Amino acid sequence: MPLIPIRHLCCVCAVLCAAALARADDSFDVLHWWTSVSERRAVDALAERAAGEGVAWRNAAIAGGAGIGAMKVLKARVLAGRAPDAAQLIGPAITEWADLGLLLELDDVAAAGNWNTRLFPTIWTLVRQRGHVVAAPLGIHRINVLFYNRKVFADAGLSPPKTWAEFDRAAAVLARRGVAPLALSSQPWQVATLFETLALSEGGPAFYRSLYARRNANLWFDLRVTRALGRLREMRRHAPQGEPAWDTLARSLARGDAAMFIMGDWVKGELLALGKSVDADFGCVAVPGTEHMHLYSVDSFVMFAGDYGAQPVQEKLARMMMSPSVQGAYNRIKGSVPVRRDADTSGMDACATASWRTFARGAGVQAPSMVHRMATDETLKDAIIAQLHRFYTDEQVPVSEAQRRIAGLVRTLAAQGGEDK
Template sequence: MAFCTAKIHAATPQSDSTLQVLHWWTSASERKAASLLAARMADEGITWRDAGIPGGAGIGAGKVLKSRVLANDAPEVTQIIGVSIREWADLGFLLELDKVAAANKWNTSFFPTIQNLIQHRKHVVAAPLGIHRINTLFYNKKIFSTLKLSPPENWDELVMVAAKLKAAGLIPLAQSSEPWQVATLFENLILAEGGPEYHRELFVRQNAQAVMDKRFSHALERLRQMKSWMNNPVDERPWTEVVRQFSKNEAAMMITGDWVKGELNDGGFVTDEAFSCTAMPGTGKYHLYSVDTFSMFTNDYSRIAAQEKLARLVATPAVQVDYNAVKGSVSVRRDADPARMDSCARASWNAFAQGATTQAPSLVHRMATDETSKDAIIAVIHRYFIDATVSPSDTQARLVAMYKTFGNNKKQTP
């Protein structure tokens, strides 16, 4: 991002206790989670001025934020996640929350990965809200029970389950051809093929040699095989429509992030009753993660007290429990009580708690790399998915060339 580092100022005067919050929580369950936070803020005397931007994976919100910063009209609070936090902090726009972190003992309350994520040059610049597990397989309990199917734990079992579902006249897998949703499925396959370390080689270190590994071509082949388990044709739909297909018993499984759990529960399709979840086959020990965070823009120093109050509030044990139960995510706190979580949340929290060796930062959700690299990688995978004439070797060659370009650009960056 090429912005000047001059401080920005809000265009419209507001009360010092009013904070505009830019985010991409626009589905029914996400709005409920946002409303919960707004109500907790109101209890603290802070008004939440909503600026929700539609668009899966925050694509639209990112564009809106950049345009507003250029127009000197940045919101006081913004949902910024992953590598994007460091990018904005590098430009000098983010409020340092060191006093809040120290007073509330964030350094011992949060998991180490969360601590690293919210810091930039030894300063805390974001407040964490919740952890999403991206490698989650959701399955319809009634359909599985009727067909006497068990949740698949490895690839061969997944293939067998899909075959039996197709034989019964059912769509095995609910899926959209929207680029970020395709890439989400693919990085699940990468994690299953090579674990967290291989996932990091590919998407964090962007190692061109790793792209030529057989595990990469296997993941591509399996992605194409899975396409035959989906709608024909696989249309481009928002994730909420994919969830709706699953909740109407029109598809037996979904593989995606656990935010869909909040949407299912909100629609009356209840966890551990209508559906349950397991890890993506082959990834049972791993956690492909995305972390929701808020950062505060230093556009109006009169609102620092309110911004710090919000940062403190969202990380408190009580808000963590209530917010994550609605959102479908799990607490960022090490002292959370897994006994108060449903089975899906408990599995997610326990997997994340095992530490860095079991964790993989999601490519699609900005945890692994910068926005430009992310978008370019997703485009290559999406092209392979939608065009049957593109071979795995073509895709590998294209990505290798791209990684070499990324490397050259980094070397030339002062």
């Protein structure tokens, strides 16, 4: 079915709020998009803990990178009156669903657990809407990460690159040795993920945040965007062409078929699930130019209210997700880090420690991911991703033309947004 803007769901709010959630049995229906090996293990850990709390967790797992398919299924289910008990949501999408009045407010759970002091300020802001807590956060992913195969680098006498000049020199050495320097897919969301790390590298967090504001169309003509787009196109020559899934590329890195992979730290979770070790087999460093920056995405769950019949179980799950033990166990498997400011860092590996400590430095170093639903709404996100993909796959499109097209989209959508108000 076509993607339906969330604002078009308003017409069904009254019906859904008055109707009971469809339940075929006593299980707790959870919709998410975690389907890789490591993601399934992370979900299994949550389900096992839920079972210990007397909750029969039932997965409604929808495959598809960046949750694109899951969001379509969620909207279809809500329109059909079959909202799940809980669903994975990220960033502004939480606010959009809360505005429809469909989400259970978790104020009592949050107050009892002192979420306002336990959570990082950015996370506390994220889960609240109009003074109410409407989501339970699970983990923080860092996206500006460069993974590298330790053996491949050692055999080539290389160190992980800290600058783009070092990256280019390492890529040249690796190519001469017959190793693909970079694992890279031309899937739209993966191309756009690479671009946003490059934009962060060129402009820093403040510029990056401004870039995705709807009314800053002219920023897309900035020289920092020009350089990021140029670097994005150059990356093509460092990688085999194709559209492999991200977990397939993780396996390529693990085997040593590719030497580097720029992607979120869910890759670490996948490498660990493959039996690889941070110390012995792979390393992770910040993407060149972003060492003290954190491009982030936050895994969160919302609870759909329905007739409030599931509220006791939903609140139990929210408490569970924020408990220190679940935060620790889940994030170790997933590759992310806890959302709690009081997290125990003693058991974190080097990758997790760098991520958690960098995020803890505050909003000045943080940048919300556009691709992974933290920086802007679905319409603008999809439009930018489509144009970045077109630029990446069609070498006849000049950098200036890509900038003009994206700026035009931002300007048009900003005008439409003003009309909607």
